[in-house]
Amino acid sequence: MKNRSYFRKMTFALMAATVFSGACQSNTQEGDASENQDAVAENQDATAQDGQYLTQPLVSDIYTADPSAHVFDGKIYIYPSHDIDAGVQEKDDGSHFDMRDYHIFSMDDPNGTITDHGVGLDIKDIPWAGRQLWAPDAAFKNGTYYLYFPVKDKKDVFRIGVATSSSPTGPFTPQPQPIAQSYSIDPAVFTDTDGTSYMYFGGIWGGQLQRWSSGAYTENDEYPADDKPALMPKVARLSPDMLSFSGDVQDVQILDKDGKHLLAGDNERRFFEAAWVHQYNGKYYFSYSTGDTHNIAYAIGDSPVGPFTYQGVLLKPVQGWTNHHSIVEFKGKWYLFYHDTQLSGKTHLRNIKMTELKYNPDGTIQTITAYNE
Numbered sequence: 001m002k003n004r005s006y007f008r009k010m011t012f013a014l015m016a017a018t019v020f021s022g023a024c025q026s027n028t029q030e031g032d033a034s035e036n037q038d039a040v041a042e043n044q045d046a047t048a049q050d051g052q053y054l055t056q057p058l059v060s061d062i063y064t065a066d067p068s069a070h071v072f073d074g075k076i077y078i079y080p081s082h083d084i085d086a087g088v089q090e091k092d093d094g095s096h097f098d099m100r101d102y103h104i105f106s107m108d109d110p111n112g113t114i115t116d117h118g119v120g121l122d123i124k125d126i127p128w129a130g131r132q133l134w135a136p137d138a139a140f141k142n143g144t145y146y147l148y149f150p151v152k153d154k155k156d157v158f159r160i161g162v163a164t165s166s167s168p169t170g171p172f173t174p175q176p177q178p179i180a181q182s183y184s185i186d187p188a189v190f191t192d193t194d195g196t197s198y199m200y201f202g203g204i205w206g207g208q209l210q211r212w213s214s215g216a217y218t219e220n221d222e223y224p225a226d227d228k229p230a231l232m233p234k235v236a237r238l239s240p241d242m243l244s245f246s247g248d249v250q251d252v253q254i255l256d257k258d259g260k261h262l263l264a265g266d267n268e269r270r271f272f273e274a275a276w277v278h279q280y281n282g283k284y285y286f287s288y289s290t291g292d293t294h295n296i297a298y299a300i301g302d303s304p305v306g307p308f309t310y311q312g313v314l315l316k317p318v319q320g321w322t323n324h325h326s327i328v329e330f331k332g333k334w335y336l337f338y339h340d341t342q343l344s345g346k347t348h349l350r351n352i353k354m355t356e357l358k359y360n361p362d363g364t365i366q367t368i369t370a371y372n373e
Protein backbone atom coordinates (compact mmCIF):
# COMPACT_ATOMS: atom_id res chain seq x y z
CA MET A 1 0.00 0.00 0.00
CA LYS A 2 2.70 2.50 0.90
CA ASN A 3 4.52 3.63 -2.20
CA ARG A 4 6.07 6.45 -0.20
CA SER A 5 7.88 5.35 2.89
CA TYR A 6 6.96 7.33 5.94
CA PHE A 7 10.03 5.94 7.64
CA ARG A 8 12.37 7.72 5.28
CA LYS A 9 13.01 10.65 7.57
CA MET A 10 13.01 8.64 10.76
CA THR A 11 16.09 10.25 12.21
CA PHE A 12 14.59 13.65 11.83
CA ALA A 13 11.19 12.48 13.02
CA LEU A 14 12.66 11.00 16.18
CA MET A 15 14.26 14.33 16.93
CA ALA A 16 10.90 16.08 16.43
CA ALA A 17 9.07 13.42 18.46
CA THR A 18 11.45 14.01 21.36
CA VAL A 19 10.54 17.66 21.27
CA PHE A 20 6.87 16.69 21.06
CA SER A 21 6.93 14.35 24.01
CA GLY A 22 8.19 17.20 26.16
CA ALA A 23 5.23 19.32 25.14
CA CYS A 24 2.62 16.62 25.35
CA GLN A 25 1.40 17.08 28.90
CA SER A 26 -1.03 19.90 28.25
CA ASN A 27 -4.35 18.74 26.84
CA THR A 28 -6.70 21.15 28.53
CA GLN A 29 -8.82 24.03 27.32
CA GLU A 30 -6.65 26.89 26.09
CA GLY A 31 -3.58 24.64 26.59
CA ASP A 32 -0.34 25.86 28.08
CA ALA A 33 0.72 28.57 25.68
CA SER A 34 4.31 28.99 26.85
CA GLU A 35 4.96 25.24 26.80
CA ASN A 36 3.47 25.07 23.31
CA GLN A 37 5.51 27.93 22.02
CA ASP A 38 8.71 26.41 23.39
CA ALA A 39 8.01 23.13 21.62
CA VAL A 40 7.21 24.84 18.34
CA ALA A 41 10.28 27.07 18.64
CA GLU A 42 12.50 24.05 19.21
CA ASN A 43 10.95 22.38 16.18
CA GLN A 44 11.61 25.47 14.14
CA ASP A 45 15.26 25.36 15.18
CA ALA A 46 15.39 21.72 14.21
CA THR A 47 13.90 22.25 10.77
CA ALA A 48 15.07 25.69 9.71
CA GLN A 49 18.51 24.42 8.73
CA ASP A 50 17.45 22.37 5.74
CA GLY A 51 14.19 24.11 4.88
CA GLN A 52 12.49 20.74 4.71
CA TYR A 53 9.10 22.08 5.80
CA LEU A 54 7.41 25.18 4.40
CA THR A 55 5.56 25.84 7.68
CA GLN A 56 5.51 24.74 11.29
CA PRO A 57 2.71 22.90 13.17
CA LEU A 58 -0.10 25.10 14.47
CA VAL A 59 -0.64 22.81 17.46
CA SER A 60 2.05 20.80 19.19
CA ASP A 61 0.58 19.59 22.49
CA ILE A 62 -1.87 17.15 20.89
CA TYR A 63 -1.89 15.52 17.45
CA THR A 64 -4.31 17.07 14.97
CA ALA A 65 -5.22 16.34 11.33
CA ASP A 66 -7.75 16.96 8.53
CA PRO A 67 -8.22 20.67 9.33
CA SER A 68 -11.52 22.14 8.14
CA ALA A 69 -11.22 25.90 8.54
CA HIS A 70 -14.05 28.43 8.48
CA VAL A 71 -14.41 32.12 9.21
CA PHE A 72 -17.23 32.73 11.67
CA ASP A 73 -17.82 36.19 13.12
CA GLY A 74 -14.47 37.55 11.91
CA LYS A 75 -12.35 34.74 13.39
CA ILE A 76 -10.80 31.61 11.92
CA TYR A 77 -12.16 28.40 13.48
CA ILE A 78 -10.47 25.08 12.79
CA TYR A 79 -12.25 21.73 13.11
CA PRO A 80 -9.61 18.98 12.85
CA SER A 81 -9.46 15.30 13.66
CA HIS A 82 -7.76 14.57 16.99
CA ASP A 83 -5.19 11.86 16.34
CA ILE A 84 -4.28 9.54 19.20
CA ASP A 85 -2.06 6.52 19.58
CA ALA A 86 -4.75 3.96 20.40
CA GLY A 87 -2.38 1.03 20.03
CA VAL A 88 -4.25 -0.37 17.01
CA GLN A 89 -2.03 -2.14 14.49
CA GLU A 90 -1.58 -0.33 11.18
CA LYS A 91 -3.79 -1.81 8.45
CA ASP A 92 -4.80 -0.82 4.92
CA ASP A 93 -8.37 -0.21 6.10
CA GLY A 94 -7.16 2.62 8.35
CA SER A 95 -8.16 0.94 11.65
CA HIS A 96 -5.17 2.58 13.32
CA PHE A 97 -6.86 5.97 12.85
CA ASP A 98 -8.94 5.25 15.96
CA MET A 99 -9.87 8.76 17.04
CA ARG A 100 -12.37 9.48 19.82
CA ASP A 101 -13.07 13.20 20.10
CA TYR A 102 -12.67 16.56 18.44
CA HIS A 103 -10.90 19.61 19.80
CA ILE A 104 -11.89 22.93 18.25
CA PHE A 105 -9.38 25.73 17.68
CA SER A 106 -9.56 29.41 16.80
CA MET A 107 -7.22 32.12 15.56
CA ASP A 108 -7.89 35.85 15.53
CA ASP A 109 -5.29 36.28 12.85
CA PRO A 110 -3.28 33.93 10.58
CA ASN A 111 -0.07 35.21 12.14
CA GLY A 112 -1.41 35.12 15.70
CA THR A 113 -1.66 32.46 18.35
CA ILE A 114 -4.02 29.52 18.21
CA THR A 115 -6.47 28.76 21.02
CA ASP A 116 -7.56 25.23 21.91
CA HIS A 117 -11.18 25.38 23.09
CA GLY A 118 -11.09 21.81 24.32
CA VAL A 119 -13.33 18.89 23.40
CA GLY A 120 -16.32 19.94 21.29
CA LEU A 121 -17.70 16.43 20.75
CA ASP A 122 -16.79 13.06 22.26
CA ILE A 123 -17.54 9.68 20.66
CA LYS A 124 -19.10 8.47 23.92
CA ASP A 125 -21.88 11.04 23.46
CA ILE A 126 -22.84 9.79 19.98
CA PRO A 127 -25.43 7.05 20.67
CA TRP A 128 -24.99 5.18 17.37
CA ALA A 129 -21.19 5.41 17.11
CA GLY A 130 -18.85 2.43 17.13
CA ARG A 131 -15.31 3.56 16.39
CA GLN A 132 -13.07 5.86 14.34
CA LEU A 133 -14.14 9.48 14.50
CA TRP A 134 -12.63 10.78 11.26
CA ALA A 135 -12.37 14.09 9.42
CA PRO A 136 -15.14 16.56 10.39
CA ASP A 137 -16.48 19.80 8.96
CA ALA A 138 -18.60 22.64 10.33
CA ALA A 139 -21.19 25.12 9.09
CA PHE A 140 -23.28 27.99 10.44
CA LYS A 141 -26.88 28.82 9.57
CA ASN A 142 -29.79 30.57 11.28
CA GLY A 143 -27.88 31.17 14.52
CA THR A 144 -26.77 27.54 14.92
CA TYR A 145 -23.39 25.90 14.38
CA TYR A 146 -23.32 22.43 12.85
CA LEU A 147 -20.54 19.87 13.20
CA TYR A 148 -20.60 17.07 10.61
CA PHE A 149 -18.60 13.96 11.37
CA PRO A 150 -17.96 10.48 9.95
CA VAL A 151 -17.78 7.57 12.34
CA LYS A 152 -18.30 3.83 12.02
CA ASP A 153 -21.61 2.67 13.43
CA LYS A 154 -21.91 -0.37 15.68
CA LYS A 155 -21.87 -2.64 12.58
CA ASP A 156 -18.56 -1.07 11.49
CA VAL A 157 -20.10 0.85 8.58
CA PHE A 158 -19.08 4.49 8.14
CA ARG A 159 -21.99 6.95 8.35
CA ILE A 160 -22.10 10.71 8.68
CA GLY A 161 -23.62 12.39 11.70
CA VAL A 162 -24.44 15.96 12.64
CA ALA A 163 -24.27 17.76 15.97
CA THR A 164 -25.42 21.27 16.87
CA SER A 165 -24.34 24.07 19.17
CA SER A 166 -25.05 27.73 19.80
CA SER A 167 -21.29 28.37 19.85
CA PRO A 168 -18.65 27.67 17.15
CA THR A 169 -16.54 26.00 19.84
CA GLY A 170 -19.29 23.72 21.13
CA PRO A 171 -20.05 21.70 23.08
CA PHE A 172 -21.96 20.05 20.22
CA THR A 173 -25.01 17.85 20.79
CA PRO A 174 -25.30 15.01 18.28
CA GLN A 175 -28.55 13.97 16.63
CA PRO A 176 -29.66 10.51 17.80
CA GLN A 177 -29.16 8.89 14.36
CA PRO A 178 -26.78 9.37 11.45
CA ILE A 179 -28.01 11.46 8.51
CA ALA A 180 -30.34 9.25 6.46
CA GLN A 181 -28.77 8.11 3.14
CA SER A 182 -25.30 9.19 4.30
CA TYR A 183 -22.35 6.85 4.07
CA SER A 184 -18.58 6.76 3.76
CA ILE A 185 -16.37 9.58 5.14
CA ASP A 186 -15.04 13.12 4.93
CA PRO A 187 -18.11 15.37 4.88
CA ALA A 188 -17.47 18.90 3.59
CA VAL A 189 -20.27 21.45 3.61
CA PHE A 190 -20.37 24.39 1.21
CA THR A 191 -23.04 27.10 1.28
CA ASP A 192 -23.63 28.82 -2.04
CA THR A 193 -24.31 32.53 -2.47
CA ASP A 194 -28.05 31.78 -2.75
CA GLY A 195 -27.99 30.21 0.74
CA THR A 196 -28.29 26.60 -0.43
CA SER A 197 -25.95 24.24 1.41
CA TYR A 198 -24.43 21.08 -0.05
CA MET A 199 -22.59 18.22 1.55
CA TYR A 200 -19.77 16.53 -0.37
CA PHE A 201 -18.54 13.23 0.97
CA GLY A 202 -16.84 9.92 0.22
CA GLY A 203 -13.51 8.18 0.38
CA ILE A 204 -12.28 4.91 -1.13
CA TRP A 205 -10.27 2.12 0.55
CA GLY A 206 -10.72 2.59 4.33
CA GLY A 207 -13.49 5.11 3.62
CA GLN A 208 -15.68 2.29 2.21
CA LEU A 209 -17.05 4.21 -0.81
CA GLN A 210 -16.32 1.14 -2.98
CA ARG A 211 -18.81 -0.84 -0.88
CA TRP A 212 -21.75 1.32 -2.00
CA SER A 213 -21.47 0.87 -5.78
CA SER A 214 -24.85 -0.90 -5.91
CA GLY A 215 -26.55 1.78 -3.81
CA ALA A 216 -26.63 -0.48 -0.73
CA TYR A 217 -23.79 -1.50 1.57
CA THR A 218 -21.92 -4.69 0.79
CA GLU A 219 -18.94 -6.12 2.65
CA ASN A 220 -17.20 -6.63 -0.71
CA ASP A 221 -14.87 -4.04 -2.13
CA GLU A 222 -16.05 -3.36 -5.69
CA TYR A 223 -13.67 -1.18 -7.67
CA PRO A 224 -14.13 -0.34 -11.35
CA ALA A 225 -11.58 -1.72 -13.83
CA ASP A 226 -8.68 0.63 -14.49
CA ASP A 227 -10.07 1.69 -17.90
CA LYS A 228 -13.52 2.53 -16.50
CA PRO A 229 -14.58 5.81 -14.83
CA ALA A 230 -13.20 6.15 -11.31
CA LEU A 231 -15.51 6.01 -8.30
CA MET A 232 -16.88 9.51 -7.86
CA PRO A 233 -17.32 11.55 -4.70
CA LYS A 234 -20.88 12.28 -3.68
CA VAL A 235 -22.92 15.45 -3.18
CA ALA A 236 -26.33 16.00 -1.60
CA ARG A 237 -28.26 19.18 -1.00
CA LEU A 238 -28.91 19.83 2.69
CA SER A 239 -32.36 20.59 4.05
CA PRO A 240 -32.96 24.15 5.34
CA ASP A 241 -32.49 22.92 8.94
CA MET A 242 -29.09 21.43 7.91
CA LEU A 243 -29.90 18.11 9.60
CA SER A 244 -30.79 15.94 6.61
CA PHE A 245 -30.42 15.58 2.84
CA SER A 246 -33.22 17.24 0.90
CA GLY A 247 -32.42 15.63 -2.43
CA ASP A 248 -30.88 12.48 -3.83
CA VAL A 249 -27.22 11.68 -3.38
CA GLN A 250 -25.48 12.37 -6.71
CA ASP A 251 -22.07 11.64 -8.20
CA VAL A 252 -19.64 14.53 -8.46
CA GLN A 253 -18.24 14.23 -11.96
CA ILE A 254 -14.56 15.04 -12.40
CA LEU A 255 -13.71 15.30 -16.08
CA ASP A 256 -10.50 15.77 -18.01
CA LYS A 257 -10.11 18.68 -20.44
CA ASP A 258 -11.71 16.58 -23.21
CA GLY A 259 -14.84 16.12 -21.11
CA LYS A 260 -14.10 12.48 -20.28
CA HIS A 261 -14.39 11.02 -16.78
CA LEU A 262 -11.12 10.47 -14.95
CA LEU A 263 -10.43 6.75 -15.02
CA ALA A 264 -10.08 4.39 -12.08
CA GLY A 265 -6.51 3.55 -13.13
CA ASP A 266 -5.51 7.22 -13.21
CA ASN A 267 -4.19 7.18 -9.64
CA GLU A 268 -2.34 10.48 -10.07
CA ARG A 269 -5.60 12.36 -10.70
CA ARG A 270 -8.64 10.36 -9.61
CA PHE A 271 -10.62 11.10 -6.43
CA PHE A 272 -9.63 9.20 -3.28
CA GLU A 273 -10.98 11.20 -0.27
CA ALA A 274 -11.01 14.62 1.46
CA ALA A 275 -13.38 16.69 -0.70
CA TRP A 276 -13.52 20.47 -0.25
CA VAL A 277 -15.44 23.10 -2.22
CA HIS A 278 -14.87 26.83 -2.33
CA GLN A 279 -15.89 29.62 -4.65
CA TYR A 280 -13.51 32.08 -6.30
CA ASN A 281 -14.44 34.72 -8.86
CA GLY A 282 -17.80 33.07 -9.54
CA LYS A 283 -16.33 29.60 -10.21
CA TYR A 284 -16.63 26.53 -8.00
CA TYR A 285 -13.43 24.75 -7.03
CA PHE A 286 -13.65 21.08 -6.04
CA SER A 287 -10.41 19.92 -4.38
CA TYR A 288 -9.54 16.49 -3.00
CA SER A 289 -6.83 14.04 -2.07
CA THR A 290 -5.59 11.50 -4.60
CA GLY A 291 -4.79 9.18 -1.65
CA ASP A 292 -2.18 6.64 -2.68
CA THR A 293 -0.47 9.25 -4.88
CA HIS A 294 -0.72 11.81 -2.05
CA ASN A 295 -1.62 14.96 -4.01
CA ILE A 296 -4.26 17.54 -3.27
CA ALA A 297 -5.72 18.04 -6.73
CA TYR A 298 -8.45 20.40 -7.91
CA ALA A 299 -11.06 20.80 -10.59
CA ILE A 300 -13.17 23.84 -11.56
CA GLY A 301 -16.86 24.01 -12.47
CA ASP A 302 -19.73 26.41 -13.09
CA SER A 303 -22.13 24.79 -10.62
CA PRO A 304 -21.71 23.61 -7.03
CA VAL A 305 -22.76 20.10 -8.09
CA GLY A 306 -20.37 19.95 -11.04
CA PRO A 307 -19.29 18.71 -13.43
CA PHE A 308 -15.77 19.86 -12.56
CA THR A 309 -12.85 19.92 -14.97
CA TYR A 310 -9.52 18.72 -13.62
CA GLN A 311 -6.86 21.45 -13.44
CA GLY A 312 -3.85 20.08 -11.57
CA VAL A 313 -2.23 19.73 -8.18
CA LEU A 314 -2.53 22.50 -5.60
CA LEU A 315 -0.52 20.78 -2.84
CA LYS A 316 2.20 18.27 -3.53
CA PRO A 317 2.66 15.27 -1.21
CA VAL A 318 3.45 16.14 2.40
CA GLN A 319 5.36 14.02 4.91
CA GLY A 320 3.11 11.12 5.89
CA TRP A 321 0.73 8.93 3.93
CA THR A 322 -2.45 11.01 4.09
CA ASN A 323 -3.00 14.46 2.65
CA HIS A 324 -6.12 16.44 3.62
CA HIS A 325 -6.85 20.15 3.40
CA SER A 326 -9.29 23.03 3.46
CA ILE A 327 -9.25 26.44 1.77
CA VAL A 328 -10.64 29.63 3.28
CA GLU A 329 -10.57 33.36 2.59
CA PHE A 330 -9.73 35.69 5.46
CA LYS A 331 -9.41 39.47 5.10
CA GLY A 332 -8.80 39.34 1.36
CA LYS A 333 -6.18 36.58 1.39
CA TRP A 334 -6.64 32.87 0.80
CA TYR A 335 -5.23 30.19 3.08
CA LEU A 336 -4.63 26.48 2.72
CA PHE A 337 -4.91 24.38 5.87
CA TYR A 338 -3.30 20.94 5.68
CA HIS A 339 -1.43 18.45 7.82
CA ASP A 340 1.74 16.40 7.85
CA THR A 341 3.59 14.18 10.30
CA GLN A 342 6.45 16.50 11.22
CA LEU A 343 6.04 16.04 14.98
CA SER A 344 5.75 12.26 15.11
CA GLY A 345 7.00 10.70 11.88
CA LYS A 346 4.02 8.33 12.19
CA THR A 347 1.23 8.04 9.63
CA HIS A 348 -1.61 8.26 12.12
CA LEU A 349 -0.18 10.99 14.39
CA ARG A 350 -0.40 14.18 12.39
CA ASN A 351 -0.18 17.93 13.00
CA ILE A 352 -2.14 20.70 11.30
CA LYS A 353 -0.49 23.56 9.40
CA MET A 354 -1.46 26.54 7.25
CA THR A 355 0.03 28.60 4.46
CA GLU A 356 -1.14 31.25 2.03
CA LEU A 357 -2.66 30.05 -1.25
CA LYS A 358 -2.34 32.15 -4.41
CA TYR A 359 -4.20 32.24 -7.70
CA ASN A 360 -2.86 32.98 -11.15
CA PRO A 361 -4.66 35.65 -13.21
CA ASP A 362 -6.50 32.90 -15.13
CA GLY A 363 -7.98 31.50 -11.89
CA THR A 364 -5.70 28.48 -11.62
CA ILE A 365 -4.03 27.88 -8.27
CA GLN A 366 -0.27 28.14 -7.78
CA THR A 367 1.04 24.72 -6.75
CA ILE A 368 2.37 24.58 -3.19
CA THR A 369 5.38 22.48 -2.26
CA ALA A 370 5.18 22.22 1.50
CA TYR A 371 7.76 19.46 2.00
CA ASN A 372 11.08 18.67 0.42
CA GLU A 373 12.15 15.05 0.76
Ligand code: FUB
Binding pocket: 065, 066, 081, 097, 134, 135, 185, 186, 203, 273, 274, 322, 323, 324
Ligand atom coordinates in the same frame (compact mmCIF):
# COMPACT_ATOMS: atom_id res chain seq x y z
O1 FUB B 1 -8.16 11.14 9.58
C1 FUB B 1 -8.67 9.93 9.09
C2 FUB B 1 -8.71 9.94 7.61
O2 FUB B 1 -7.41 10.12 7.08
C3 FUB B 1 -9.50 11.05 6.99
O3 FUB B 1 -10.88 10.90 7.10
C4 FUB B 1 -8.94 11.02 5.63
O4 FUB B 1 -9.28 12.11 4.83
C5 FUB B 1 -7.47 10.91 5.90
O5 FUB B 1 -6.89 12.15 6.17
